Amino acid sequence: xxxxxxxxxxxxxxxxxxxxxxxxxxxxxxxxxxxxxxxxxxxxxxxxxxxxxxxxxxxxxxxxxxxxxxxxxxxxxxxxxxxxxxxxxxxxxxxxxxxxxxxxxxxxxxxxxxxxxxxxxxxxxxxxxxxxxxxxxxxxxxxxxxxxxxxxxxxxxxxxxxxxxxxxxxxxxxxxxxxxxxxxxxxxxxxxxxxxxxxxxxxxxxxxxxxxxxxxxxxxxxxxxxxxxxxxxxxxxxxxxxxxxxxxxxxxxxxxxxxxxxx
Numbered sequence: 396x397x398x399x400x401x402x403x404x405x406x407x408x409x410x411x412x413x414x415x416x417x418x419x420x421x422x423x424x425x426x427x428x429x430x431x432x433x434x435x436x437x438x439x440x441x442x443x444x445x446x447x448x449x450x451x452x453x454x455x456x457x458x459x460x461x462x463x464x465x466x467x468x469x470x471x472x473x474x475x476x477x478x479x480x481x482x483x484x485x486x487x488x489x490x491x492x493x494x495x496x497x498x499x500x501x502x503x504x505x506x507x508x509x510x511x512x513x514x515x516x517x518x519x520x521x522x523x524x525x526x527x528x529x530x531x532x533x534x535x536x537x538x539x540x541x542x543x544x545x546x547x548x549x550x551x552x553x554x555x556x557x558x559x560x561x562x563x564x565x566x567x568x569x570x571x572x573x574x575x576x577x578x579x580x581x582x583x584x585x586x587x588x589x590x591x592x593x594x595x596x597x598x599x600x601x602x603x604x605x606x607x608x609x610x611x612x613x614x615x616x617x618x619x620x621x622x623x624x625x626x627x628x629x630x631x632x633x634x635x636x637x638x639x640x641x642x643x644x645x646x647x648x649x650x651x652x653x654x655x656x657x658x
Contacts, residue, residue, distance in 0.1 A: 403471025
């Protein structure tokens with residue numbers, strides 16, 4: 396019987412965006428995911444993402460009958476960590492892909508920034524406001540994202556996945572973002588400021604982080620090791636390395652799960 400790997404996506408990137416990554420894992424694991432976190436009316440986006448974490452917990456309880464490996468990129472990794480802390484009985488192991496682990500000092504600063512209404516200046520929310528949401532064709536969609544800095548380093552297959560699955564066809568034959576932009580903004584605006592209170596995790600866990608990431612920094616690595624008992628593995632790349640280097644990413648995921656299984 397295969398182990399179960401439940402994957403949680405980054406903000407703005409529906410799970411379908413990771414099809415190439417899944418293709419390297421499907422032979423070894425049964426893969427599950429929520430296609431678009433934060434889009435279910437029973438789990439609204441709220442401060443500190445409490446309902447998003449509950450959405451993941453409820454999905455695990457409904458979908459599986461045994462503990463699973465949680466793997467998540469950015470937002471998805473943070474939510475996976477929250478679930479691992481709240482419901483360790485559901486989690487066999489945790490792999491976070493460039494997901495920030497804020498220090499207590501950063502968390503206090505984030506709380507203040509929220510109170511002052513300045514959160515859009517310190518998260519990508521400000522850059523998301525007013526961006527293009529619709530294109531005339533899938534070819535125009537591909538051309539648009541190929542020219543964006545964030546997507547420039549993507550593996551060609553991952554970019555194709557995002558164009559095809561990160562957007563959807565409208566009734567008029569155009570393409571529209573599949574992940575609601577306002578939901579994406581709200582997720583950035585409510586980023587947790589209380590995760591520094593999480594104690595040492597009870598299952599094997601690792602953060603795989605990009606050396607040039609603007610999200611996961613050295614201080615986050617120290618905190619993940621010291622407070623949470625996580626291993627930290629640095630790889631070449633930035634915050635989007637799972638979609639830039641899917642084969643490297645999946646080889647590391649397999650490596651860690653195999654190590655844990657042999658202990």
